[in-house]
Each structure stands twice: as C-alpha cells, then as structure tokens.
Amino acid sequence: MIHKLPIYVSGEIVRGFGRGSKELGIPTANFSLDVVKSLPESLQTGVYYGWAKVNDSEVYKMVLSVGWNPFYNNKEKSLETHIMHKFDCDLYGRTLRICIVGYLRPEQNFKSLDDLIKAIKSDIEAAKTLLDEAENQKLQHAPFFSTKH
Ligand SMILES: Cc1cc2nc3c(=O)[nH]c(=O)nc-3n(C[C@H](O)[C@H](O)[C@H](O)COP(=O)(O)O)c2cc1C
Ligand SMILES: Nc1ncnc2c1ncn2[C@@H]1O[C@H](COP(=O)(O)OP(=O)(O)O)[C@@H](O)[C@H]1O
Numbered sequence: 001m002i003h004k005l006p007i008y009v010s011g012e013i014v015r016g017f018g019r020g021s022k023e024l025g026i027p028t029a030n031f032s033l034d035v036v037k038s039l040p041e042s043l044q045t046g047v048y049y050g051w052a053k054v055n056d057s058e059v060y061k062m063v064l065s066v067g068w069n070p071f072y073n074n075k076e077k078s079l080e081t082h083i084m085h086k087f088d089c090d091l092y093g094r095t096l097r098i099c100i101v102g103y104l105r106p107e108q109n110f111k112s113l114d115d116l117i118k119a120i121k122s123d124i125e126a127a128k129t130l131l132d133e134a135e136n137q138k139l140q141h142a143p144f145f146s147t148k149h
C-alpha cells in the first residue's frame with residue numbers, strides 16, 4: 001500500500017557519508033536514524049519531491065531520497081533532502097522541516113556514477129515543474145512551516 005501524501009517530517013540535520021557534495025555535486029541534508037525509524041511503515045522507499053525549510057528560512061523546493069541507496073548499498077535506511085537553494089555555509093545541527101508532496105520513482109542501481117547524477121538532475125527538473133502546480137504550491141503555506149520552534 002502506498003502511504004497517503006502529503007506527510008510532514010522534521011528533525012536535526014546530521015552527517016552522512018559526505019558523498020552527496022563530493023562525488024555527486026548534489027548535497028543532501030540527512031536526518032538521523034531516529035527520524036528515519038519514525039516514518040510510517042507504509043511510506044515506500046524511493047524518490048519524492050516537496051517543500052523544505054531550514055530553521056526560520058524561506059520554504060524552498062526539494063527532492064528527497066528514502067531508502068538504502070542501491071548504488072552504494074548502504075546498511076542503514078536513509079532519508080536525505082536536496083534543497084533547491086544555494087546556501088553559503090553547511091547546515092549541520094540545524095532543524096530541517098519537510099513536506100513530502102509526491103512520489104517520483106523507485107530507488108535504482110546505476111551502471112555508473114554519471115548515470116546516477118543524470119537521474120537525480122532529471123528528478124530535480126521534474127520536481128520544479130510539479131511543485132509549480134496550484135495544488136502543490138498551496139502546501140508551502142501549510143501551518144507546519146509557520147509555527148515557532
Ligand atoms: C533526488 C535523489 C534521487 C536519488 N536516487 C538514488 C537512486 O536511484 N539510487 C541510489 O543509489 N541513490 C540515490 N540517491 C541517493 C544518493 O546516492 C545519495 O544522496 C548520496 O549517496 C549522498 O549520500 P550522503 O548524504 O550519505 O553523502 C538519490 C538522491 C537524491 C537527492
Ligand atoms: N542545497 C543544499 N541541500 C542540502 N544540503 C546542503 C545544501 N547546501 C549545503 N548543504 C550542506 O551539505 C550537507 C550535505 O552534503 P552531503 O555531501 O550529502 O553530506 P552528508 O553525507 O554529511 O549528508 C548538508 O548536511 C548541509 O550541511
């Protein structure tokens with residue numbers, strides 16, 4: 001069964017393997033294992049799009065990867081958000097809030113790093129367009145993003 005969307009998740013940004021920026025050129029803000037374990041069982045692994053906010057920033061578009069990163073064969077499930085905004089410094093320790101709006105595709109293995117990068121870039125383009133739809137635009141104004149913490 002596919003979990004009903006949107007769902008809202010928040011938590012501290014922690015360190016991953018450092019591959020996102022160095023190997024892919026696409027940084028992903030990782031949540032802790034505690035947050036990953038708190039996800040509903042029925043949220044299937046794969047690639048999603050939605051909205052993201054870091055501490056009291058604006059709300060930005062994002063793409064999200066949920067799973068074991070088959071290309072790297074990770075041992076722990078991860079929940080990683082690429083925020084579509086250029087930040088001047090790193091975000092470790094800050095609070096990330098995300099609204100998961102829609103599903104794009106299952107996680108895949110790829111023949112080369114270049115193919116993985118191409119797939120993620122195409123996810124980013126798809127997410128940009130989908131998030132411009134009126135129904136999805138509304139979600140960036142959800143009360144979840146405006147409450148103080
Ligand atoms: C939009 C998006 C799609 C992704 N799709 C895949 C995928 O299909 N297969 C895969 O192995 N990893 C996928 N990843 C995860 C990357 O492999 C991962 O972000 C990278 O290894 C960085 O990990 P790190 O945060 O531990 O450094 C995706 C990441 C993003 C942001
Ligand atoms: N646009 C962005 N989206 C996500 N993380 C970003 C972004 N810009 C800078 N960062 C920083 O880069 C880190 C992610 O890079 P990455 O190489 O995936 O490292 P890690 O493996 O520690 O998650 C984030 O934790 C954050 O501190």
Ligand SMILES: [Mg+2]
Pocket residue numbers: 016017018020027028029030080
């Ligand atoms: Mg990361």
